[in-house]
Every structure is written in C-alpha cells, then in structure tokens.
Amino acid sequence: MELAWGLGYRQLIIESDCADALRWIEHRHSNGRPFTIIHSIHLLCDLEWCLVFSKVARSLNGVADSLAKFNLNDEFDVVFYEEPPIGLALD
Known part of the structure; x- marks a missing residue:
C-alpha cells in the first residue's frame, strides 16, 4: 500500500487469502493484540x-x-517485474 501510494495510485484492490487479517483491517481491531503492521495499514x-x-x-x-x-x-x-520471471509456476 505504501508503494502504491508513493507511485500515485489512488484506487487499489487488496486481495488476501487470510480472512482474519482482512477482518482485523476492515473492522479496525485485532482482538486487543498490538499488531504493528495492522496499525500501519489502518494509517494507510x-x-x-x-x-x-x-x-x-x-x-x-x-x-x-x-x-x-x-x-x-x-x-x-x-x-x-515487467514480465513473469523465468521459472515462475503459473499453474
């Protein structure tokens, strides 16, 4: 998100396979745990x-x-990467 902001992007779709992380970000909580990265994401x-x-x-x-x-x-x-790296599995 920091990189996208710095490059001037103002619309972003963030995809994750971790439902808990998305809940913590979207609902502004982390079950009382002080996750620094979640706090940084909230600021962004x-x-x-x-x-x-x-x-x-x-x-x-x-x-x-x-x-x-x-x-x-x-x-x-x-x-x-401007093109997929050689050896990347695209199955």
Whole structure:
C-alpha cells in the first residue's frame, strides 16, 4: 500500500487469502493484540484513496502464491517485474 501510494495510485484492490487479517483491517481491531503492521495499514487506509479489500482463495490466486514463494531469500528488497520471471509456476 505504501508503494502504491508513493507511485500515485489512488484506487487499489487488496486481495488476501487470510480472512482474519482482512477482518482485523476492515473492522479496525485485532482482538486487543498490538499488531504493528495492522496499525500501519489502518494509517494507510485513512489516506485519501479508494480501497477495496477482497478475500480470494489461495487456490484461485496461483500467480500471487507462486510469486510469494518465488526466489525466497532473507532479503526484503522490492522487485518489479515487467514480465513473469523465468521459472515462475503459473499453474
């Protein structure tokens, strides 16, 4: 969300296969647990833009799941792909 905001996007669809995370974000609670990332997301939600949160089954979102697992390492770099990376499983 930070990246999208910084790039000037003002309409965003956020898909997740984690129903609990979406509930915590949409209902502004985390069962009393101080999740820093959820708080950061709430701050981003307060910006002037149009956000849609959507639950998507992992089995229906194979590309995102493959990208999340693709080339795992200990670094937290942002990588932009203009084309699917070679070796990405698109089943």
